[in-house]
Amino acid sequence: MSKGKRDRTVKAREIIAQQQAAERRRKVTLWTSVAVVLVLFVAGLAGYTVMSRQDDGKLVTPAAAVDEGTAFALGSGPVTVDVYEDFMCPACGNFEQSSGGKLQDLAEAGTITLRIHPVSILDRFSNGTAYSTRSAGAAAAAAEAGKFLELHNVLYDNQPAENSDGLSNDKIVELAASVGLTSDTFVNAVKEGTYETWATDVTEKFSDRGYTSTPTIVVNGTTLTGPGDTVPTTELLTQTIEKAAG
Known part of the structure; x- marks a missing residue:
């Protein structure tokens, strides 16, 4: 194999390796983004659930109660x-x-x-x-x-x-x-x-x-x-x- 052909082969391999590395980075970024979105969604859902429970179980202290509202x-x-x-x-x-x-x-x-x-x-x-x-x-x-x-x-x-x-x-x-x-x-x-x-x-x-x-x-x-x-x-x-x- 001539030197020029070897150089082109090496160059091609480098380009392929770079493309593969870029693809891996893209996938990592994609799945990281998906994971972040899921975490935010779950957190939001949990917050909504807590707020809903708080709304459903609102603390209503009777006006007639004394001693810090306990009696x-x-x-x-x-x-x-x-x-x-x-x-x-x-x-x-x-x-x-x-x-x-x-x-x-x-x-x-x-x-x-x-x-x-x-x-x-x-x-x-x-x-x-x-x-x-x-x-x-x-x-x-x-x-x-x-x-x-x-x-x-x-x-x-x-x-x-x-x-x-x-x-x-x-x-x-x-x-x-x-x-x-x-x-x-x-x-x-x-x-x-x-x-x-x-x-x-x-x-x-x-x-x-x-x-x-x-x-x-x-x-x-x-x-x-x-x-x-x-x-x-x-x-x-x-x-x-x-x-x-x-």
């Missing part, structure tokens, strides 16, 4: 008694039967300010119906209608057992009607879950405050328990309130 107050006495409860909680039901009436009487008499905090820590015990969250949300809707205590009491009078489906929204509406709570605004709030995100939010605040179980009773900022970390008796509760009142 509903009864009375205006000098001693503040905070009661954190879950409507599915059997111990809360027992506490209401034994001490609830006494606390409500003290609030009405002007001895205490009773602040009831509905929380939802027991959703897992209602067979997937999220009864704790739904009932807490219904209580918030009742508070907006000026009938928090009425619904609170009738829900405990008809408390479902743990590991049941809880009360349906229709049953909650029916019980509410029995205590004079019949407005369309209330009914729609229960059925549409208007305050369910609020129920989740106040439960998170409950946890942030260091509380882990219900009922939790706090008198003038100090958690009150009975012997062996039990729920305080009515007698102990009354004595503590009297001492706090001076």
